[in-house]
Amino acid sequence: MNLSLYSVHAALVLDKDGNHIFTKYYSRKDFPALFGGSRKEQAKFESGLASKTVKSHAEVIMYDGYVVCYKNISDVCFYFVGRPDENELILSIALNAFVEAVSILLNDVVDKRNIFDKLDMVMLALDETIDDGIILETSAPIIAERVSKRPSKNMDMDISNINEQTLKEASKQATEWFRSFISA
Numbered sequence: 196m197n198l199s200l201y202s203v204h205a206a207l208v209l210d211k212d213g214n215h216i217f218t219k220y221y222s223r224k225d226f227p228a229l230f231g232g233s234r235k236e237q238a239k240f241e242s243g244l245a246s247k248t249v250k251s252h253a254e255v256i257m258y259d260g261y262v263v264c265y266k267n268i269s270d271v272c273f274y275f276v277g278r279p280d281e282n283e284l285i286l287s288i289a290l291n292a293f294v295e296a297v298s299i300l301l302n303d304v305v306d307k308r309n310i311f312d313k314l315d316m317v318m319l320a321l322d323e324t325i326d327d328g329i330i331l332e333t334s335a336p337i338i339a340e341r342v343s344k345r346p347s348k349n350m351d352m353d354i355s356n357i358n359e360q361t362l363k364e365a366s367k368q369a370t371e372w373f374r375s376f377i378s379a
Contacts (some may be wrong), residue, residue, distance in 0.1 A: 201283055201328035204261070205276035206293075206321055213238075214273065217314065219321065221328035239331030245272060257285045263288045268298075269306040288333050293324045295335035302340060312337050316342055 201222065208216040219240065231281045231372050244258055248265050249272070255264050257279065264286040275290045277283075294305075300316045310317055319342045324332055332338050 196275055200212060200330075202277055202330055203275050203289065203325050203328050204278065205271075205274070206325060207244070207274040207312065208239060208277070209245050209272050209274070209319070211245065211249055211267075211270050211272065213249075215241060216307065216310060217318065219325075221325070226245065244274065248274075248357060254287060254309060266290060268294065271305060271307050271310060273297075279320030285330065289330045291337060292333040292335045295321060296320045296324070296338035296342070299339040321339050341350055 204222040205218065205220045207218040209218075210216060215238065218237070218331055220294050240259065244263065247258055248256065248263075248267070254266065255262065257263070258276075259280055261276045262281050262283050263274055263276050263278055265272055273290060273294050275286045275293075276287050297310075297317055297320055301313060301321060320338055321340045323341045324330065332341075
């Protein structure tokens with residue numbers, strides 16, 4: 196039994212034709228042909244995966260010796276790939292959270308063009324969901340909030356004031372300590 200935290204070994208976002216929108220492979224040892232191989236081999240894997248899932252209504256399949264959870268939305272397919280002994284329920288929960296967060300970030304218009312327009316936010320959502328193959332978050336609203344959160348200008352000013360006060364206080368304490376050391 197595999198009790199590793201590293202559940203997701205690849206995350207792929209492809210169009211319906213199997214063309215690459217973006218992919219992230221987390222484990223070189225599990226995908227040696229894809230990492231050590233050419234882009235042509237990666238494209239073959241990705242297009243084969245897309246052709247197998249484009250007309251299927253299942254959400255979990257076995258493909259090329261891997262368990263694959265996927266979700267088709269409009270003209271885009273989202274995939275999380277794991278080892279054959281991986282818990283597909285965990286993969287499915289993480290995938291659904293990621294897809295729902297992307298939907299929130301894209302204002303419920305999930306299609307290829309909108310993903311390309313906001314690719315930075317989609318990739319950040321993936322990074323908030325998975326880090327190096329470890330699932331970090333499964334709540335879509337939290338993922339979307341972390342991606343879209345921007346620091347306010349007032350917060351930056353308050354932090355800089357705190358830093359300045361701390362430096363002034365530290366300088367004052369060092370000066371007092373130095374004076375007491377010399378006078379002693």
